[in-house]
Amino acid sequence: MPEPAGADDGLLVRITPRGADRAPRAAEGKRAAIARAATELFLAQGYQATSTEQVASTAGVSKQTVYNQFGDKERLFREIVLGVTATAEAFADALAGSMDDLDSPAGLDAALRALARRYLTTVVSPQVLALRRLVISEATRFPDLAAAYYERGPARVLAALGDLFADLVGRGLLRVGDPTRAASDFAFLLLGRVLDEGMFRVAGPVPTPAEIEASADHAVEVFLGR
Amino acid sequence: MPEPAGADDGLLVRITPRGADRAPRAAEGKRAAIARAATELFLAQGYQATSTEQVASTAGVSKQTVYNQFGDKERLFREIVLGVTATAEAFADALAGSMDDLDSPAGLDAALRALARRYLTTVVSPQVLALRRLVISEATRFPDLAAAYYERGPARVLAALGDLFADLVGRGLLRVGDPTRAASDFAFLLLGRVLDEGMFRVAGPVPTPAEIEASADHAVEVFLGR
Numbered sequence: 001m002p003e004p005a006g007a008d009d010g011l012l013v014r015i016t017p018r019g020a021d022r023a024p025r026a027a028e029g030k031r032a033a034i035a036r037a038a039t040e041l042f043l044a045q046g047y048q049a050t051s052t053e054q055v056a057s058t059a060g061v062s063k064q065t066v067y068n069q070f071g072d073k074e075r076l077f078r079e080i081v082l083g084v085t086a087t088a089e090a091f092a093d094a095l096a097g098s099m100d101d102l103d104s105p106a107g108l109d110a111a112l113r114a115l116a117r118r119y120l121t122t123v124v125s126p127q128v129l130a131l132r133r134l135v136i137s138e139a140t141r142f143p144d145l146a147a148a149y150y151e152r153g154p155a156r157v158l159a160a161l162g163d164l165f166a167d168l169v170g171r172g173l174l175r176v177g178d179p180t181r182a183a184s185d186f187a188f189l190l191l192g193r194v195l196d197e198g199m200f201r202v203a204g205p206v207p208t209p210a211e212i213e214a215s216a217d218h219a220v221e222v223f224l225g226r
Numbered sequence: 227m228p229e230p231a232g233a234d235d236g237l238l239v240r241i242t243p244r245g246a247d248r249a250p251r252a253a254e255g256k257r258a259a260i261a262r263a264a265t266e267l268f269l270a271q272g273y274q275a276t277s278t279e280q281v282a283s284t285a286g287v288s289k290q291t292v293y294n295q296f297g298d299k300e301r302l303f304r305e306i307v308l309g310v311t312a313t314a315e316a317f318a319d320a321l322a323g324s325m326d327d328l329d330s331p332a333g334l335d336a337a338l339r340a341l342a343r344r345y346l347t348t349v350v351s352p353q354v355l356a357l358r359r360l361v362i363s364e365a366t367r368f369p370d371l372a373a374a375y376y377e378r379g380p381a382r383v384l385a386a387l388g389d390l391f392a393d394l395v396g397r398g399l400l401r402v403g404d405p406t407r408a409a410s411d412f413a414f415l416l417l418g419r420v421l422d423e424g425m426f427r428v429a430g431p432v433p434t435p436a437e438i439e440a441s442a443d444h445a446v447e448v449f450l451g452r
Contacts (some may be wrong), residue, residue, distance in 0.1 A: 046366065048274060127442065136425045137363035143428040152424035185448050190417025193410050195422060199362045200376035202369040222411050225451040 031069050033059040038070075038080050043130045047138050048079055058171055078145055079137055085152035089123055092160035099164060109224065116190050116216035118155075123191050127197040135200070158183055184224075185211050190219035259285040264296075264306050269356045271365050273303055304371055307361055311378035316384035317348055325390060330397050335446065342400050342416050342442035345383075349417050352434055355424040362425070384409055408449075416445035 038059035041050045052073050056063040070076040099111050122128065139146035161183035168174035176182035194215075198204060209216070263284035267276040278299050284287040296302040324339050348354065365372035385425070387409035394400035402408035420441075424430060 037279075044366075046363075086380070132425075133365060136359055137272075139359060139426060140270075142367070144428045146325055146428060150423060152427075154422065177407045181444065184419050185415055188414045188422070189411055192414025192418030192422075196380065197376060199358075200365060200370060200372045200380075202365045218407065222448075 001013055003015070024123075028060050030059070030065055034061060034066055035080060035083065036192055038076050039084075042077060042080060043134055047141070047214065051111070052076070075102065078137070078142070081131075081145055081149055085149060085156075087122070087128075088153040088157050091119075092156045095160040095164050099168060102168070102173055108168070108173055110216065112220045113217055116220055117212055120189070120194070120212050120216055122191055123195050124198065124212070126206060133199060148213075157189055161187060186219065186223050189222055190216065256285070256287050256291055260287060260292055260295055260302075261306060261309065264302050265310075268303060268306060269360055272360065273367070278302070303364075306311055307357075307371055307375055308378065310357055311375060311382075313348070313354075313378040314383050317345075318382045320384040321383070321390050325394060328394075328399055334394070334399055335450065338446045338449070339443055340448055343438055345413070346416055346420070346438050350424065350438070351419050352432060359425060359428075384413055387413060399442070410451050412445065415440065415448055
């Protein structure tokens with residue numbers, strides 16, 4: 001049976017149905033159910049081991065409905081992978097105005113710590129790590145898709161962070177030579193090790209809030225040269 | 227035909243033949259040829275799409291020889307993946323004594339820049355990136371192998387770097403609160419972005435020596451708080 005409309009697991013947010021304005025409500029429910037089933041199966045088994053039949057059966061729809069909604073397995077995979085970059089998009093959008101209220105350098109430290117905690121929390125989720133592993137797994141088969149994922153996901157957030165830093169520099173609140181490079185420094189001081197280790201340790205422990213806080217604070221201290 | 231003994235492509239260094247003391251010279255040549263063929267095929271096609279028959283045929287040996295030398299496909303894969311961590315091992319060993327001659331803080335900057343260039347050069351090689359991608363691809367199927375790769379490869383180098391920093395702190399040449407954490411900061415300031423981007427951009431450009439130098443210098447400057 002189709003999942004109730006609006007239900008999602010945090011990964012499927014904003015997989016925009018093509019031609020949604022023309023599609024009846026029931027088709028949207030089926031589409032969401034297919035997307036959810038495909039995401040689960042691709043993440044658990046990989047691309048090759050997952051069949052369109054399995055996706056249809058898990059979603060409780062016919063194989064023909066999967067084809068009607070998404071096309072073949074490759075198209076379904078591409079849409080799933082690029083659909084989930086909406087999380088990165090939302091995060092990048094939220095970054096842009098997140099320090100508009102900051103009016104003195106004294107508040108920068110706290111604002112960066114808060115940003116670092118949100119950033120790290122988003123990235124270390126087991127679902128995000130599993131999706132990254134899946135995309136990397138298929139990077140040799142679908143190099144354009146892997147590059148597009150990187151562009152719309154991690155690179156978009158880095159670019160938004162660079163814009164934020166440039167704005168802070170312009171307002172005299174942050175002193176760095178090159179805001180784009182500083183954004184990369186900040187991001188990888190914060191995320192580098194957990195992202196890297198997270199690719200290889202499949203069932204590694206999820207950091208606790210206290211660990212996230214400590215890592216975020218440390219990255220900000222190093223970044224600000226304290 | 228077996229490759230000439232001693233030939234290797236930089237990835238196959240020190241895949242130690244089990245029971246090599248008893249094996250005749252010809253077996254060692256065959257073993258190296260099988261290891262090389264398997265490495266090429268696994269990197270190009272992945273684990274699932276590579277058969278023992280293909281490995282045997284590419285190496286110019288019989289399938290039985292592959293079984294005799296390595297066992298089944300899974301054992302061959304495990305041995306290949308863990309064999310290549312010898313590069314990391316050699317790098318980690320070289321780190322240990324690399325700053326023994328340093329006798330004043332003034333020389334630290336140059337010594338760290340040189341270390342950073344070597345470290346970055348090693349990691350951004352297309353072969354290293356391809357191998358990382360391969361191990362990550364199979365991390366869900368073989369979680370223990372991916373974890374062992376991480377432990378013997380990246381984590382071993384980080385640990386050696388932490389030991390080096392602790393030694394420098396003890397000799398009054400470096401001031402950091404926590405050498406282990408500082409090693410991680412240094413490594414991901416230097417490698418974080420290229421490692422991450424390198425997983426998704428399969429045919430991305432290899433950094434030029436000038437780009438490596440600039441990235442290495444920048445990481446050292448941020449690390450030392452300049």
